[in-house]
Amino acid sequence: MSAEALSAGVALWRQVADGIEQAIADGRYLPGGKLPGETEIAENYGVNRHTVRRALAALAERGLVRAERGSGTFVRSRRIAYPLRTRTRFSEIINAGGREPRGQLIAAEREPASGALAGQLDLAIGAPLFRIEALRSADGVPISRGTTWLSAVRFPDAPKVFAAKRSMTKVLAHYGISDYRRLSTRITASVVDAADAARLDLAAGRPVLVVESIDVAADGTPLLTSRARFAAERVEFVIEPD
Amino acid sequence: MSAEALSAGVALWRQVADGIEQAIADGRYLPGGKLPGETEIAENYGVNRHTVRRALAALAERGLVRAERGSGTFVRSRRIAYPLRTRTRFSEIINAGGREPRGQLIAAEREPASGALAGQLDLAIGAPLFRIEALRSADGVPISRGTTWLSAVRFPDAPKVFAAKRSMTKVLAHYGISDYRRLSTRITASVVDAADAARLDLAAGRPVLVVESIDVAADGTPLLTSRARFAAERVEFVIEPD
DNA sequence: TGAAGTTGTCTATGTTAATAGACAACTTGA
DNA sequence: TCAAGTTGTCTATTAACATAGACAACTTCA
Numbered sequence: 074m075s076a077e078a079l080s081a082g083v084a085l086w087r088q089v090a091d092g093i094e095q096a097i098a099d100g101r102y103l104p105g106g107k108l109p110g111e112t113e114i115a116e117n118y119g120v121n122r123h124t125v126r127r128a129l130a131a132l133a134e135r136g137l138v139r140a141e142r143g144s145g146t147f148v149r150s151r152r153i154a155y156p157l158r159t160r161t162r163f164s165e166i167i168n169a170g171g172r173e174p175r176g177q178l179i180a181a182e183r184e185p186a187s188g189a190l191a192g193q194l195d196l197a198i199g200a201p202l203f204r205i206e207a208l209r210s211a212d213g214v215p216i217s218r219g220t221t222w223l224s225a226v227r228f229p230d231a232p233k234v235f236a237a238k239r240s241m242t243k244v245l246a247h248y249g250i251s252d253y254r255r256l257s258t259r260i261t262a263s264v265v266d267a268a269d270a271a272r273l274d275l276a277a278g279r280p281v282l283v284v285e286s287i288d289v290a291a292d293g294t295p296l297l298t299s300r301a302r303f304a305a306e307r308v309e310f311v312i313e314p315d
Numbered sequence: 316m317s318a319e320a321l322s323a324g325v326a327l328w329r330q331v332a333d334g335i336e337q338a339i340a341d342g343r344y345l346p347g348g349k350l351p352g353e354t355e356i357a358e359n360y361g362v363n364r365h366t367v368r369r370a371l372a373a374l375a376e377r378g379l380v381r382a383e384r385g386s387g388t389f390v391r392s393r394r395i396a397y398p399l400r401t402r403t404r405f406s407e408i409i410n411a412g413g414r415e416p417r418g419q420l421i422a423a424e425r426e427p428a429s430g431a432l433a434g435q436l437d438l439a440i441g442a443p444l445f446r447i448e449a450l451r452s453a454d455g456v457p458i459s460r461g462t463t464w465l466s467a468v469r470f471p472d473a474p475k476v477f478a479a480k481r482s483m484t485k486v487l488a489h490y491g492i493s494d495y496r497r498l499s500t501r502i503t504a505s506v507v508d509a510a511d512a513a514r515l516d517l518a519a520g521r522p523v524l525v526v527e528s529i530d531v532a533a534d535g536t537p538l539l540t541s542r543a544r545f546a547a548e549r550v551e552f553v554i555e556p557d
Numbered sequence: 558t559g560a561a562g563t564t565g566t567c568t569a570t571g572t573t574a575a576t577a578g579a580c581a582a583c584t585t586g587a
Numbered sequence: 588t589c590a591a592g593t594t595g596t597c598t599a600t601t602a603a604c605a606t607a608g609a610c611a612a613c614t615t616c617a
Contacts, residue, residue, distance in 0.1 A: 082329025082373070084574060090324070110593060121576045126594085131324070142594045143583030324574095326604065352563060363606045368564085384564045385613030563614070573604065584593070 086127035089118050093132060097148055108138065108146045136306065153211060155308045159254040161286075163209055163217075164240050172211040176239040179206040179218075179272070181232030183225055190222055193287050193298045201225040205235055208272050209301075215273040216308060219301035245296060253296055256287045262305065273304045280305040328369035331360050335374060339390055350380065350388045378454060394551040395453060401496040403528075405451055405459075406482050414453040418481040421448040421460075421514070423474030425467055432464050435529050435540045443467035447477055450514050451543075457515040458550060461543035487538060495538055498531040502552065507544070515546050523547055 093114075096102050108114065111129070115122040129146055132138045140146045155166055167174035185199040194202075205221045221241060223231055227248070234244045245253060261283045265275050275281075282303040288296050335356070338344050350356065353371070357364040371388055374380045382388040397408055409416035427441040436444075447463045463483060465473055469490070476486045487495060503525045507515065511523065524545040530538050 082326040082332070084324040084326070086574075087324025112593090123577085124575060127574085129594095140594060141584085144585070144593060146594080328604080354563090365607085366605060369604085371564095382564060383614080385562085386615070387563060558617105560617090561615085563612100565610100565612070567608105567610085569607080571604105571606080573602105575602075576600080578597105578599090580595100580597085582593100582595070585591085587588105587590085 085118075085120050086124050086131065089114070089120060089125055090128035090131045092118065093128060094137060097137060102148045104148050106148050108148065110145065139306065149306060153216065153308045155303070155310050157255075157258055157260075157284075157310050161255050161258075162242050164242060167211045167216075173213075174240075175210050175213075176235070176241070177208045177210070178232065178236040178239075179208055181205045181235070186222075190298065194222065194224060194295045196224060203228070203231045205232055207235070207241075214307065215304065217301045217303040218269045218272050219299055221297055221299040223297035241297070250290055250296065252291050253288050254291070256289045256293075256295070259285045260310065261285075263302070265302070265304075269302050273302070275304055275306075282308065282310065284310075327360075327362050328366050328373065331356070331362060331367055332370035332373045334360065335370060336379060339379060344390045346390050348390050350390065352387065378456060394549055395458065397545070397550045397552050399497075399500055399502075399526075399552050403497050403500075404484050406484060409453045409458075415455075416482075417452050417455075418477070418483070419450045419452070420474065420478040420481075421450055423447045423477070428464075432540060436464065436466060436537045438466060445470065445473045447474055449477070449483075456549065457546065459543045459545040460511045460514050461541050463539050463541040465539035483539070492532055492538065494533050495530050496533070498529045498535075498537070501527045503527075504547065505544070507546075511544050515544075524550065524552065526552075 093102075093108070102108055108129075109117070111122050111125045115125045118125070129138060129140060133140060133146075136149055138146050139149050153167070153172070163176070164174045182204050184202055184204055186194065186196050186202050188198050190196075190202060191198045191200060194200075196202075201224070202222045203225045205223075207219050207221065208215060209217045209219060225231070228234075228244065231244055234247050235241065238244060238247065263281055263283050265273065265281045269275070269281065273281075282305050284301045284303065285299070286301075287298045290296055335344075335350070344350060350371075351359070353364050353367045357367045360367070371380060371382060375382060375388075379391055380388050381391050395409070395414070405418070406416045424446050426444055426446055428436065428438050428444050430440055432438075432444060433440045433442060436442075438444075443466070444464045445467045447465075449461050449463065450457055451459045451461060467473070470476075470486065473486055476489045477483065480486060480489065505523055505525050507523045515523075524547050526543045526545065527541070528543075529540045532538055
């Protein structure tokens, strides 16, 4: 690593930030990799450590790097663009990004429908549901933790099928539903809880995007409802017209 | 003309300067043309007039614009217009362009006249000549490298005088020649050689205009002959009727 | 000759950038 | 458990940037 030439009219911290960004773009620092310490960067550029901190803060705000107190500053993997449309399929989206999608069954339980769930799925209160907990990843990097509810009557072996096929789209196909669409999508943000933090390999306190959605068949019949928590630092939702 | 978006970490004056430079490059301001007044530019960019002045000063230092008190700031022609007439004086031409001319003695040697040189200067073959190597610049920017031959008998201390006066016109004046004219001018083009490239601050392979000329006194007596190499990217020769 | 418009210069003030040093808080590995 | 290395935070000082207003010096044109 070497210091770049300094130019007039551009703040030092900006020049340092641009230099580091270029290094990341060039692959001199790999995604997930560790940058040199702030002191070392300061020496390389011949500037004060505070100036380096300003540069890193600017990069962190843009999501390019992530500082971890006591251990270092790391290059963030680029966020996966995750389009939200009426046809939203995790596998297809990840595949489109040239990555290897994977759904992993964590747990599945049978439970009676609460009032809210019953309303969403157009079932009677207390109707039998499966709650399927899944972890979705791209190229082995955890992307989201999802909880999906669906009728245990209409999809009697959903947990087994999901465990085998690793995709909710394929579960529905297994029961003869070739097409479905998203009826509603609600997005909020929260802080990761301990269980999700472990599954998603996130540090405590990191933000998660929470997506609550209802999928319906072509005729409008509710099929499933889910609540997924996405590692905010690994995805960005893209709202596009259908 | 419209204001550009402002960005963090880059000084305002620099952003204004970059904006104006881009406008010049785009042809929105024509070479030799007048920029809007400082007050107007300030309004367009939404900054203080002093900030605009700083921007213009930076551009002026780089030779892109030239401010004229009382009348305005003008875009400099990319290339210096270099009229070729019977009265061709480097200093006068550069001065007319609002630039600071300078001639610098690089080397001077005594050598016998070759057949070609003897013919041009109307001297005997083998007659003693001075060969003067000079670098000519405008506002510190190298314009041409010239080799001049003149009689060592008629101009006994030509190298010393040139080193002191930095102008061939003044050398001739020193020897009582108040007026002279160009007898012939031949123009060709070539690629810069290594030595000239270094002196002219040109990248290897750049084109140079080669001018071979003979100057004579009012009575037609040959005074000097020269071969000058001009950085083609910095000058344009203008042929005008006398 | 005079008015309008231009660049040049001066003083003043507040904000941002950059440096410097010290220490706290935390992680890692021996 | 401890030492070394890391990021986070605080105070302080100096330089550069940006704004504001006023007026001088000069050019152009009616």
